[in-house]
Amino acid sequence: MNKYSDRLQRLSYSQTFVMSNKAREMKAAGIDVISLTLGEPDFDVPANIKQAAIDAIHENYSHYSPVPGFLELRQAIAHKLKRDNNLEYKPQQIVVSNGAKQSILNVLAAIINDGDEVILPAPYWVSYHEMVKMMGGKSVFIETSIEDDYKMTAAQLQAAITPKTKAVLYSSPCNPSGSYYTRAELKAIAEVIAKHPQITVISDEIYEYINYDGEHVSIAEFPEVYEQVAVINGMSKAFAMTGWRIGYSASPEWLSGACEKIQGQMTSGANTVAQRASIVGLNTDPAEYRYMIDSFRERRDLVYNLLLEIPGLKVNLPKAAFYFFVDITHYLGKELAGKLIKDSDDFAMFLLEQAQVACVGGVSFGDPSSIRFSYAASEADLRTAMQRIKDCLIQYS
Numbered sequence: 225m226n227k228y229s230d231r232l233q234r235l236s237y238s239q240t241f242v243m244s245n246k247a248r249e250m251k252a253a254g255i256d257v258i259s260l261t262l263g264e265p266d267f268d269v270p271a272n273i274k275q276a277a278i279d280a281i282h283e284n285y286s287h288y289s290p291v292p293g294f295l296e297l298r299q300a301i302a303h304k305l306k307r308d309n310n311l312e313y314k315p316q317q318i319v320v321s322n323g324a325k326q327s328i329l330n331v332l333a334a335i336i337n338d339g340d341e342v343i344l345p346a347p348y349w350v351s352y353h354e355m356v357k358m359m360g361g362k363s364v365f366i367e368t369s370i371e372d373d374y375k376m377t378a379a380q381l382q383a384a385i386t387p388k389t390k391a392v393l394y395s396s397p398c399n400p401s402g403s404y405y406t407r408a409e410l411k412a413i414a415e416v417i418a419k420h421p422q423i424t425v426i427s428d429e430i431y432e433y434i435n436y437d438g439e440h441v442s443i444a445e446f447p448e449v450y451e452q453v454a455v456i457n458g459m460s461k462a463f464a465m466t467g468w469r470i471g472y473s474a475s476p477e478w479l480s481g482a483c484e485k486i487q488g489q490m491t492s493g494a495n496t497v498a499q500r501a502s503i504v505g506l507n508t509d510p511a512e513y514r515y516m517i518d519s520f521r522e523r524r525d526l527v528y529n530l531l532l533e534i535p536g537l538k539v540n541l542p543k544a545a546f547y548f549f550v551d552i553t554h555y556l557g558k559e560l561a562g563k564l565i566k567d568s569d570d571f572a573m574f575l576l577e578q579a580q581v582a583c584v585g586g587v588s589f590g591d592p593s594s595i596r597f598s599y600a601a602s603e604a605d606l607r608t609a610m611q612r613i614k615d616c617l618i619q620y621s
């Protein structure tokens with residue numbers, strides 16, 4: 225008998241962590257690798273949030289919180305959703321978890337039966353497809369490309385729906401493409417969803433604030449689908465708190481109660497000190513943390529201009545988040561440094577070995593002809609990395 229569960233065997237390793245670990249190991253071995261792999265803000269946690277965590281320790285917030293999170297935190301989240309998104313949620317509709325990742329998993333665990341279909345517009349964030357598999361579901365992909373700004377249309381969504389469709393899961397702003405859906409696009413998508421009451425939309429809005437030129441819109445703003453939407457968000461990207469592990473879902477009560485039930489058996493809830501600190505982050509005027517977004521924008525512009533000088537790459541100017549998703553079709557099927565480049569994972573490995581720049585191949589994002597760079601790195605590293613890639617690729621173009 226196999227020791228491992230079928231569930232485990234279906235699962236792949238998270239490619240974001242695989243590549244960042246590889247870069248870390250190479251650095252430890254003395255190789256000068258620049259890692260543009262993991263997507264996380266490179267800022268320190270703002271001082272007022274740090275102080276709130278220190279205070280929480282001194283005030284002995286050391287016992288379990290309620291399973292869905294402290295009431296005060298859920299009130300702060302409800303206040304934020306009203307202030308920033310014009311969304312009405314009561315505290316009992318909010319479940320605070322160990323990161324947005326767990327919030328998504330809670331929702332999937334609450335609604336997915338074996339064989340249920342979950343629609344994923346591709347490219348999608350690496351963990352979505354794996355989480356769907358973990359829960360016994362089946363991913364149904366909607367292909368998008370650089371030509372359509374990596375966004376599905378309402379017509380494509382309609383065509384992908386079957387009687388087995390249980391959920392649609394996407395991020396807007398999108399990791400990896402850096403695109404976001406406009407109000408008009410989401411309205412059209414909402415009209416399709418409203419016709420299928422068995423479908424839940426899992427709307428991952430973790431990059432909400434990192435939007436350079438437009439309005440962030442949540443699909444939950446459309447009343448006709450409010451009862452069908454789980455909004456996912458968290459502190460990781462907003463307040464550079466990735467390691468503190470606080471995320472949340474806001475959803476109709478039929479779903480929030482189910483997420484709480486699951487969480488009560490899985491983790492008992494999230495870290496209390498980080499929860500107390502999150503209250504302060506949420507209650508601070510977002511303008512105070514704007515310096516992070518301004519800095520990301522400067523780096524986006526820098527990297528965009530440098531990427532345009534590199535032969536054979538097709539680049540879209542990302543409008544949000546902190547990634548470049550670069551089309552490398554030009555190099556597919558070619559032999560580079562004696563190795564055939566079959567897909568973008570091969571190309572990412574080639575760049576790591578030949579240019580000492582680590583990125584993530586697009587295969588696990590559902591796009592085998594693109595690679596992802598995170599530009600949440602220092603300007604000096606970004607300049608050196610782009611120069612190295614250029615010097616390397618110039619020999620092969």
Ligand code: PMP
Binds near residue numbers: 323459
């Ligand atoms: N959704 C997306 C689109 C992400 O890029 C990430 C990466 N951190 C997450 C969710 C998970 O965030 P958290 O750290 O809150 O688990």
Ligand code: GLU
Binds near residue numbers: 240241263350399
């Ligand atoms: N969201 C980040 C990324 O996509 C962090 C890694 C992860 O959670 O997979 O790189």
